[in-house]
Amino acid sequence: MKPLSVGVAGLGTVGAGVVKLLRDNAELIAARAGRPIAVTAVSSRDRRRDRGVPVDGLRWYEDATALAADAGVDLVVETIGGSGGTARALVEAALAAGKPVVTANKALLALHGRALAALAEQRGVALAFEAAVAGGIPAIKAVREGLAANQIRRVAGILNGTCNYILTEMRTRGLQFAEVLHEAQKLGYAEADPSFDIDGVDAAHKLAILAALAFNRPVDFSELHVEGIRAVSAVDIAMADALGFRIKLLGIATRTEAGVSARVHPCMVPVASPIARVDGVFNAVVAEGDAVGRVMLEGRGAGAGPTASAVVADIIDIARGRVTPVWGAGAASLSAAPALPMERHRGAYYLRLMVVDRPGVIADVTAVLRDAAISMESMLQRGRAPGEAVPVVVTTHECEEAAMQRAITRLAALDSVLEPPALIRIETL
Numbered sequence: 001m002k003p004l005s006v007g008v009a010g011l012g013t014v015g016a017g018v019v020k021l022l023r024d025n026a027e028l029i030a031a032r033a034g035r036p037i038a039v040t041a042v043s044s045r046d047r048r049r050d051r052g053v054p055v056d057g058l059r060w061y062e063d064a065t066a067l068a069a070d071a072g073v074d075l076v077v078e079t080i081g082g083s084g085g086t087a088r089a090l091v092e093a094a095l096a097a098g099k100p101v102v103t104a105n106k107a108l109l110a111l112h113g114r115a116l117a118a119l120a121e122q123r124g125v126a127l128a129f130e131a132a133v134a135g136g137i138p139a140i141k142a143v144r145e146g147l148a149a150n151q152i153r154r155v156a157g158i159l160n161g162t163c164n165y166i167l168t169e170m171r172t173r174g175l176q177f178a179e180v181l182h183e184a185q186k187l188g189y190a191e192a193d194p195s196f197d198i199d200g201v202d203a204a205h206k207l208a209i210l211a212a213l214a215f216n217r218p219v220d221f222s223e224l225h226v227e228g229i230r231a232v233s234a235v236d237i238a239m240a241d242a243l244g245f246r247i248k249l250l251g252i253a254t255r256t257e258a259g260v261s262a263r264v265h266p267c268m269v270p271v272a273s274p275i276a277r278v279d280g281v282f283n284a285v286v287a288e289g290d291a292v293g294r295v296m297l298e299g300r301g302a303g304a305g306p307t308a309s310a311v312v313a314d315i316i317d318i319a320r321g322r323v324t325p326v327w328g329a330g331a332a333s334l335s336a337a338p339a340l341p342m343e344r345h346r347g348a349y350y351l352r353l354m355v356v357d358r359p360g361v362i363a364d365v366t367a368v369l370r371d372a373a374i375s376m377e378s379m380l381q382r383g384r385a386p387g388e389a390v391p392v393v394v395t396t397h398e399c400e401e402a403a404m405q406r407a408i409t410r411l412a413a414l415d416s417v418l419e420p421p422a423l424i425r426i427e428t429l
């Protein structure tokens with residue numbers, strides 16, 4: 001059978017990994033795809049750079065969008081990255097030309113996925129993005145296809161390996177955030193500009209996509225509440241340990257009668273929960289369906305091999321003619337459930353205050369919580385240093401986020417509270 005001819009734009013970690021995997025496993029991939037798959041054209045900026053894979057004999061384009069117009073290319077792989085610019089122009093051009101697209105680009109999908117999905121549907125071509133969420137974990141296929149019979153109530157996960165690595169190292173070695181970040185940058189686990197990762201933006205891009213699939217709603221990044229891990233301190237990690245929790249940066253999207261909420265922030269999860277044990281650079285995705293119950297997938301969320309594994313799986317699907325609507329259902333049957341703001345969130349909280357160690361302080365703190373109708377579950381004060389700062393930790397029963405934020409503002413204004421209060425939400429998964 002005629003090979004499927006693929007054009008790969010962007011020959012960095014992922015793109016070169018895709019070219020390599022298609023060569024290394026060519027025979028079994030052809031068997032599974034029902035036809036050979038051949039890379040025939042590529043695009044990257046620097047023609048002289050060694051890619052670790054042979055690119056001789058392939059058509060080379062300086063301008064990536066030219067791949068969309070190459071009559072010899074049946075399918076375009078976009079592994080350039082970035083939410084706009086060339087990546088977006090190429091994906092739009094390829095879809096408009098009626099060519100299926102496979103991309104690993106979560107930023108592009110989170111910000112422009114709604115319009116791109118509409119274009120793909122209108123042109124009747126596939127837009128596939130398994131690699132965009134949790135790298136090598138087949139999370140998209142699992143949520144969109146494997147759980148297609150379920151009402152999905154919640155989808156959540158550890159969606160950023162850099163953050164999970166930093167939090168794991170802080171806990172196991174008792175280090176502060178800044179020390180571990182510096183080390184991670186030296187090891188190549190964190191970018192020179194790490195803000196996308198550590199401020200939760202990358203995890204939020206992935207959660208926006210997962211939520212869209214789970215709830216059959218067009219992706220909308222602007223509705224997410226996003227916090228990163230910069231404010232997590234070694235004290236909180238030690239306190240979490242003492243209370244039987246682990247701190248993880250989670251993305252959590254929930255659907256209730258009232259609507260849909262999606263949030264990314266540090267969470268305390270019980271040490272015995274499966275997600276608490278996902279450490280280091282590993283990612284995990286948890287989905288809860290009405291028929292299936294809870295499902296958890298764990299694996300590598302980044303790197304050439306895992307990401308290429310997901311990209312090539314998408315190529316094989318397209319070669320076989322398997323095309324699924326981008327958000328799991330066609331545009332006409334997508335949900336219009338409203339987005340719920342963070343203030344409406346209900347949950348339990350961990351609150352750490354640095355207070356002056358003197359009589360009456362605890363009474364002031366409990367009075368603020370009482371006035372906000374927040375019920376305490378436990379209170380912990382470690383160490384004594386009369387007249388100096390000591391941590392006081394409160395865990396609460398379930399309450400509303402808006403009430404907790406009001407209480408925090410009042411607590412921060414107390415004379416005896418010396419630093420901005422640290423708040424971490426407690427989740428059961």
Ligand SMILES: NC(=O)c1ccc[n+]([C@@H]2O[C@H](COP(=O)([O-])OP(=O)(O)OC[C@H]3O[C@@H](n4cnc5c(N)ncnc54)[C@H](OP(=O)(O)O)[C@@H]3O)[C@@H](O)[C@H]2O)c1
Nearest residue numbers: 010011012013014044045046079080081086104105302303
């Ligand atoms: N790395 C991962 O583990 C991972 C995991 C999941 C998803 N992703 C996603 O995969 C995408 C690629 O990531 P990556 O890590 O492979 O990035 P990367 O290593 O920086 O590679 C990007 C490639 O794009 C090329 N490029 C940049 N601008 C271009 C342009 N205007 N025209 C043509 N080529 C251009 C670069 O060319 P030169 O080499 O010539 O400079 C480079 O080869 C991103 O969307 C990322 O979010 C990555």
